[in-house]
Amino acid sequence: MPPSLKDAPASPNPPFPLTPDLAIIGGGIVGLWCARYAADLGLSTVLIEKGGIGQGASGGFLGALMPHQPIAWSPVKAFQLDALLSLETEIAQLQNQTGMSCGYLRCGRLIPTRTEKKRKQRETWQAAAIENWPARTAAGLALEWRLLEATPDPTWLLPGAAPLGCEFDTLSARLHPRKTIAALRRSLQQQVYLRENSLVERFEDGGRSLILDDGTRLSPGHVIVTAGHRSFDLLRPLSVRRLGRGVKGQAALLQPACQIDPSSPIIYFGGVYVIAHDSGRIAVGSTSESDFSSPDSTDHKLDDLISRATELCPALEGSRMVERWAAVRPNAIGRHPMIGRLPEAPHVIACTGGYKISFGIAHKMAGAALRLVGGSTPELPAGFTLEAHYACAD
Numbered sequence: 488m489p490p491s492l493k494d495a496p497a498s499p500n501p502p503f504p505l506t507p508d509l510a511i512i513g514g515g516i517v518g519l520w521c522a523r524y525a526a527d528l529g530l531s532t533v534l535i536e537k538g539g540i541g542q543g544a545s546g547g548f549l550g551a552l553m554p555h556q557p558i559a560w561s562p563v564k565a566f567q568l569d570a571l572l573s574l575e576t577e578i579a580q581l582q583n584q585t586g587m588s589c590g591y592l593r594c595g596r597l598i599p600t601r602t603e604k605k606r607k608q609r610e611t612w613q614a615a616a617i618e619n620w621p622a623r624t625a626a627g628l629a630l631e632w633r634l635l636e637a638t639p640d641p642t643w644l645l646p647g648a649a650p651l652g653c654e655f656d657t658l659s660a661r662l663h664p665r666k667t668i669a670a671l672r673r674s675l676q677q678q679v680y681l682r683e684n685s686l687v688e689r690f691e692d693g694g695r696s697l698i699l700d701d702g703t704r705l706s707p708g709h710v711i712v713t714a715g716h717r718s719f720d721l722l723r724p725l726s727v728r729r730l731g732r733g734v735k736g737q738a739a740l741l742q743p744a745c746q747i748d749p750s751s752p753i754i755y756f757g758g759v760y761v762i763a764h765d766s767g768r769i770a771v772g773s774t775s776e777s778d779f780s781s782p783d784s785t786d787h788k789l790d791d792l793i794s795r796a797t798e799l800c801p802a803l804e805g806s807r808m809v810e811r812w813a814a815v816r817p818n819a820i821g822r823h824p825m826i827g828r829l830p831e832a833p834h835v836i837a838c839t840g841g842y843k844i845s846f847g848i849a850h851k852m853a854g855a856a857l858r859l860v861g862g863s864t865p866e867l868p869a870g871f872t873l874e875a876h877y878a879c880a881d
């Protein structure tokens with residue numbers, strides 16, 4: 488069990504080693520979980536971040552942790568299920584160690600039923616949840632895919648938005664991304680050297696050396712690339728093929744005019760998410776844009792999204808805009824997360840491509856990457872391996 492940091496004063500980083508056991512490139516959710524587990528293993532670790540920690544795609548405010556549909560069960564779905572279940576314990580430990588809240592709650596998810604076709608299908612999903620999900624979480628909460636004849640709270644999900652009732656899954660949860668990043672960062676103090684405002688420009692010596700933008704050369708024992716959507720450009724000179732792309736998303740944080748229940752379930756319909764947070768604010772997401780010229784600006788697409796969200800959730804009527812936000816998600820070429828050693832540079836480990844579900848699975852991605860650092864082979868769905876992604880790139 489790591490020591491408690493609740494009362495520890497903020498302390499300076501330890502000296503910056505040029506030949507650490509491990510260098511992690513990128514201080515987003517994936518890089519921070521990698522750093523936490525590396526510290527647990529006692530590895531001398533540097534984490535290099537080109538801006539500030541958590542200023543990439545992980546710096547938002549949505550934090551939906553939603554399972555895949557339980558039908559057509561697969562190793563990918565099993566990996567995500569295990570991640571969503573184990574995250575609760577990981578977050579509890581992190582909060583306990585740091586004394587900081589991550590805004591985590593297993594709040595469930597409401598999906599309005601709009602068509603007869605979906606109404607028939609939802610029984611299949613319910614049966615699949617019984618078959619493929621455990622009956623309860625470790626904390627004893629029943630895991631179910633319930634079928635409701637009407638919205639459970641008309642002030643949260645509008646009855647007119649769910650004319651044929653709705654589905655409610657009790658597995659979905661939410662956390663607050665910025666709070667989680669802050670807690671992870673705090674948990675690393677004195678254990679990992681965090682080098683912010685420092686860009687890894689390139690690899691040299693077949694991946695054995697990293698060159699930073701101030702000319703510093705590092706020769707780590709292993710490198711884990713968790714640079715989000717920029718991982719693909721960074722890896723390209725080593726991998727020859729481009730292994731993924733960035734997909735922009737826009738989101739909004741709103742202060743409702745009336746008080747809401749912060750434990751309300753996530754509403755999800757047609758790519759629109761509505762998430763209540765502990766602050767009483769409501770997060771609305773997200774667009775998915777493959778073609779974009781401005782990666783971090785918001786536009787009319789976000790306004791459209793908020794309109795669609797307000798048609799679902801009356802609590803958004805008359806709300807005040809707190810923040811508009813956009814960032815670029817990492818989408819690996821095989822569409823699944825990408826975790827593995829580069830065949831051309833075996834001590835370079837790619838750990839990216841969490842796309843829309845990174846917050847729910849990042850700790851498990853990191854655990855797999857650290858097993859590779861330790862010389863063992865993690866159990867991963869075949870689609871996550873470098874071989875699978877390379878096959879898609881051919």
Ligand SMILES: Cc1cc2nc3c(=O)[nH]c(=O)nc-3n(C[C@H](O)[C@H](O)[C@H](O)COP(=O)(O)OP(=O)(O)OC[C@H]3O[C@@H](n4cnc5c(N)ncnc54)[C@H](O)[C@@H]3O)c2cc1C
Nearest residue numbers: 513515516517537543544545550551687715736844845846
């Ligand atoms: C609008 C929106 C809504 C979302 N909603 C959800 C959600 O509800 N639930 C969910 O699970 N996920 C969600 N996501 C997706 C999730 O945020 C991302 O998948 C996740 O943040 C990716 O984390 P990462 O650590 O891989 O990348 P990032 O968070 O992007 O971190 C990569 C870091 O690497 C740094 N970096 C890049 N290049 C270099 C370099 N050369 N040298 C040094 N540092 C470098 C960057 O500055 C960055 O900080 C959402 C994303 C968006 C945009």
